[in-house]
Amino acid sequence: MVDFKGKRILLVVAHPDDELLGCGGTMNRLIQEFGCTIRVIILGEGITSRSDERDPEQWKRELEIHRANIENARKSIGFHSTGIYQFADNRFDSVDLLDLVKVIEKEKSDFDPEIIFTHHGGDTNIDHRRTFEAVVTAIRPMSHEKVHTLICFETPSSTEWQAFNYPNPFLPNLYFCISEENLNAKIKGMESYEFEKRAYPHPRSPEALKIQAQRWGVATGNDFAEAYMLIRTIFC
Numbered sequence: 158m159v160d161f162k163g164k165r166i167l168l169v170v171a172h173p174d175d176e177l178l179g180c181g182g183t184m185n186r187l188i189q190e191f192g193c194t195i196r197v198i199i200l201g202e203g204i205t206s207r208s209d210e211r212d213p214e215q216w217k218r219e220l221e222i223h224r225a226n227i228e229n230a231r232k233s234i235g236f237h238s239t240g241i242y243q244f245a246d247n248r249f250d251s252v253d254l255l256d257l258v259k260v261i262e263k264e265k266s267d268f269d270p271e272i273i274f275t276h277h278g279g280d281t282n283i284d285h286r287r288t289f290e291a292v293v294t295a296i297r298p299m300s301h302e303k304v305h306t307l308i309c310f311e312t313p314s315s316t317e318w319q320a321f322n323y324p325n326p327f328l329p330n331l332y333f334c335i336s337e338e339n340l341n342a343k344i345k346g347m348e349s350y351e352f353e354k355r356a357y358p359h360p361r362s363p364e365a366l367k368i369q370a371q372r373w374g375v376a377t378g379n380d381f382a383e384a385y386m387l388i389r390t391i392f393c
Contacts, residue, residue: 159272159306159390161187166195167270167304168236169261169292171284172203172246173227174353178361179310180274181234181343182335182370183383188235189339196268198240199227200257201284204352206247213243219352226350233346240264249287257291265295265304272306277386279325280315298391306390310383313360313369329384332377340370340381 168184170176176184176197187193204219205211213220224241231239242260244252265273273296276282278289289309296304308331311317316327344363348354357364373382 159308159387161191161193161272163192164194164272165268165270166193166272166274167265167268168195168197169264169273169275169288170197170199171249171276171282171288172201173199173223174203174230174347174350174361175199175276175285175312176236177230177234177343177346177350178314178366179276179312179316180383180385181346182339182381183310183333183385184236184274185234185339185342186333186335188237194237195235196238196240196264196270197231197236198242198261198264200242200260200288201244201246201249202242203246205245211245211248222351226352229349230346233342233349235342244284247282247284249284252287254287254291254294257287258294261291261295270304272308273304274308274310274385277309277311277316277325277327279319279323279327280312281318282312282315285312285315293388298389305392307388309386309388311385313365317360327384327386329373329386331385331387332373332382333385334374334377334379335370335381335383337381340367 275292276285355361370381
């Protein structure tokens with residue numbers, strides 16, 4: 158079993174709001190109850206793909222609002238710090254994987270985590286898949302590697318939208334029970350994102366996020382839970 162007590166955790170995500178959608182309730186619980194120190198890395202700017210051509214200047218105002226939303230979301234969960242990068246939204250496949258790996262390696266060296274959470278590697282969203290690939294590359298299990306545990310979360314509006322016959326389905330083997338307070342912190346954080354929140358029945362709506370937590374709660378005999386894939390853990 159993974160020991161989370163007092164651990165340093167790096168949460169690596171592709172876009173603003175991803176740090177909440179799949180794991181916000183768990184992160185809130187780990188901070189409040191387990192005394193974990195959690196840093197979030199957001200690799201992509203998260204909005205310019207809504208234009209035919211990428212033009213950050215066209216989205217300058219929205220990107221500024223996005224940054225303020227990130228901070229409000231951070232406060233809702235209690236994350237200790239956030240690293241924000243500007244890789245092109247939904248264009249991670251146009252970036253050398255090594256560029257993503259180098260960012261993660263530097264953050265890993267500076268923060269010195271023992272556990273990393275990141276996206277499921279089979280999501281519909283290309284940025285999620287590339288983020289997973291970059292994390293796996295950055296934490297190759299060599300003798301000096303301090304990250305001993307890698308955990309992947311689902312992302313509502315991506316994971317469940319993948320084709321049924323995609324060869325890498327999300328098959329959870331790890332669950333975190335969360336309280337209604339943890340769930341409400343997640344929903345409050347998500348509602349901070351002016352350009353990402355949606356009305357029901359969209360998967361990112363408050364009602365849908367609660368239903369998702371109830372679904373995994375029912376699956377585990379609890380009121381609320383979040384589901385994960387434990388990719389690797391090493392005990393020495």
